Amino acid sequence: MAVLETRELTAFYGDFQALFDITFTLDEGETVAVIGANGAGKSTFLKAIAGLLPRPAAAVRLDGRDIGTLPAYEIVKLGVALVPEGRRLFSSLSVEENLLVGAYGRRRGGAWSLATVYQLFPMLRERRHSPSMALSGGQQQMVAIGRALMSNPRILLCDELSLGLAPIVIRDIYAALADIKARGTSVVLVEQDLAHAMAVADRAYCFMEGRVSLTGRPQELTRDAIHAAYFGL
Amino acid sequence: MLGWIDTLLQGILLGGLYSLYATGLSVIFGIMRLVNLAHGDLIVLGAFLILAATAAGAPLILAFAVVVPLMFFIGYALQSALLNRALGRNILPPLLITFGLSIIVQNGLLETFSADTRRLDIGPLQSASLPLGSGLAVGLMPLICLGAAIGVIVLLNSVFYRTPLGRAFRATSDDVEIAQLMGINNRSIYALTMGIALAVCAIAGFFLGARANFDPSIGPARLLYAFEAVIIGGLGSLWGTLAGGIVVGLAQTIGAHIDPEWQILSGHVAFLIVLVIRPRGLFPRAVD
Numbered sequence: 001m002a003v004l005e006t007r008e009l010t011a012f013y014g015d016f017q018a019l020f021d022i023t024f025t026l027d028e029g030e031t032v033a034v035i036g037a038n039g040a041g042k043s044t045f046l047k048a049i050a051g052l053l054p055r056p057a058a059a060v061r062l063d064g065r066d067i068g069t070l071p072a073y074e075i076v077k078l079g080v081a082l083v084p085e086g087r088r089l090f091s092s093l094s095v096e097e098n099l100l101v102g103a104y105g106r107r108r109g110g111a112w113s114l115a116t117v118y119q120l121f122p123m124l125r126e127r128r129h130s131p132s133m134a135l136s137g138g139q140q141q142m143v144a145i146g147r148a149l150m151s152n153p154r155i156l157l158c159d160e161l162s163l164g165l166a167p168i169v170i171r172d173i174y175a176a177l178a179d180i181k182a183r184g185t186s187v188v189l190v191e192q193d194l195a196h197a198m199a200v201a202d203r204a205y206c207f208m209e210g211r212v213s214l215t216g217r218p219q220e221l222t223r224d225a226i227h228a229a230y231f232g233l
Numbered sequence: 234m235l236g237w238i239d240t241l242l243q244g245i246l247l248g249g250l251y252s253l254y255a256t257g258l259s260v261i262f263g264i265m266r267l268v269n270l271a272h273g274d275l276i277v278l279g280a281f282l283i284l285a286a287t288a289a290g291a292p293l294i295l296a297f298a299v300v301v302p303l304m305f306f307i308g309y310a311l312q313s314a315l316l317n318r319a320l321g322r323n324i325l326p327p328l329l330i331t332f333g334l335s336i337i338v339q340n341g342l343l344e345t346f347s348a349d350t351r352r353l354d355i356g357p358l359q360s361a362s363l364p365l366g367s368g369l370a371v372g373l374m375p376l377i378c379l380g381a382a383i384g385v386i387v388l389l390n391s392v393f394y395r396t397p398l399g400r401a402f403r404a405t406s407d408d409v410e411i412a413q414l415m416g417i418n419n420r421s422i423y424a425l426t427m428g429i430a431l432a433v434c435a436i437a438g439f440f441l442g443a444r445a446n447f448d449p450s451i452g453p454a455r456l457l458y459a460f461e462a463v464i465i466g467g468l469g470s471l472w473g474t475l476a477g478g479i480v481v482g483l484a485q486t487i488g489a490h491i492d493p494e495w496q497i498l499s500g501h502v503a504f505l506i507v508l509v510i511r512p513r514g515l516f517p518r519a520v521d
Contacts, residue, residue, distance in 0.1 A: 026352050050412070050414060051413075052410060052413070065372045070411065071418070072410075072413035072414055073414075073416050073417055073418045073419075076414055076415065076416045077416055081414070082414050084411060084414065088408055088410075088411045088447045090403065090404045090407040090408060090412075092403055092405060092406070092407050092469075092518065093400065093403060093407065093408050093410075097400055097403075100397065100400060101400050101404045101412075101417075102415055104397060104400070104401055104416050104417055105403075105415055105416010105417065107416075108417070113239075147415070148414075151415070151416065202475070222340065
């Protein structure tokens with residue numbers, strides 16, 4: 001059974017419609033990649049699930065329950081956490097404070113705590129009292145992931161984890177993601193980096209201009225099909 | 234010489250009062266990016282509420298102890314019932330609401346208490362002073378006022394920097410959208426912020442009434458001093474706000490020492506000079 005489901009999900013920025021009737025499912029423990037070109041609506045999709053954008057009341061369901069009317073600060077308490085695009089750390093907070101804020105709305109028990117996040121990203125322990133903005137991009141991404149984990153999510157929504165990072169750092173981040181998956185967390189992965197996304201995903205959705213243009217298992221999708229779904233060629 | 238030392242001391246003590254005016258404004262702007270144009274009138278409201286409580290027979294301390302939490306609840310209700318509804322990308326609607334509120338508070342006070350000038354009766358404290366030797370003395374009440382200003386800042390900073398709730402305040406101030414992803418209800422944070430700011434207004438109103446005469450029309454001038462103190466100090470730092478208050482207080486007393494007519498003007502001139510030399514204030518927050 002799907003833990004997370006969207007049915008005919010639409011989203012608007014003012015008069016501009018960014019998503020058209022997105023129907024999507026995520027099963028327990030599954031990792032699903034959402035790929036697509038810039039402006040395809042991938043980030044909008046995650047924001048609409050997380051409650052940062054208005055969406056139809058019955059369009060988002062968690063465990064069969066409509067969560068489309070809940071504000072973002074309630075959705076995280078139900079176990080859905082978002083790692084936002086561009087990391088968006090709290091600039092006046094230290095690394096450790098960023099992680100602690102992540103636990104502010106924690107209503108769920110689970111494996112994640114400061115200790116286990118530092119275990120996952122040992123580098124952060126050494127820098128824990130640094131201002132968050134003093135960290136490198138890769139380290140900031142680790143804080144952003146750790147901050148989301150601190151709420152003990154069942155579903156982790158990741159927006160462009162690899163954006164602007166060096167290949168070696170991306171490898172570390174994806175290694176950590178494998179650890180997180182291994183604990184049974186379901187993951188929705190928005191990613192421009194096709195190779196990485198396809199390597200970890202159980203299934204993929206390709207978005208084009210706010211619509212799903214292709215869906216399937218990575219090994220079933222041919223390069224040509226993906227290219228066509230990406231650019232509409 | 235002695236006259237000058239006395240002037241400087243008085244200026245610093247007056248700065249304590251101005252920083253009390255400014256602290257609430259600084260907190261509101263720091264966390265909500267909201268400019269509260271009714272801030273001065275809310276300080277005067279605090280003074281009148283304490284006056285009304287004492288007129289009803291309550292001892293001054295009790296009146297103070299009741300009005301501070303009362304103002305907290307007024308602030309909380311004001312934000313949740315009114316200002317939160319005007320939140321959005323546009324900063325103009327909340328600004329206009331506080332402008333309207335300023336007019337309503339002024340006229341409400343005028344209607345209820347008349348235009349007479351009032352003063353809080355603080356008994357023998359009124360004229361009590363602390364001799365410093367060689368003919369110098371400082372008033373006890375202004376000294377308590379400066380102590381209260383420092384105490385309020387220490388207390389607020391320990392809440393903001395040492396508690397989980399304080400982290401939530403700072404996170405909301407940094408990035409309100411992401412803060413909600415952490416389970417923080419920004420509207421309730423805003424309501425608490427306004428509550429805290431109005432509680433500080435009540436404290437400021439107490440010292441305003443204890444130090445000088447007040448009437449319903451003096452709010453906007455208090456707002457101006459508070460603004461100047463916040464800007465001089467640099468946005469986002471409460472200690473900066475204290476320093477800003479002291480700069481305005483010093484400038485006013487020094488101006489008055491040279492010529493009594495220059496008192497108010499020299500406060501504003503000092504503000505302009507700081508703006509020219511350090512447009513971001515004396516102690517701006519490192520990142521913004």
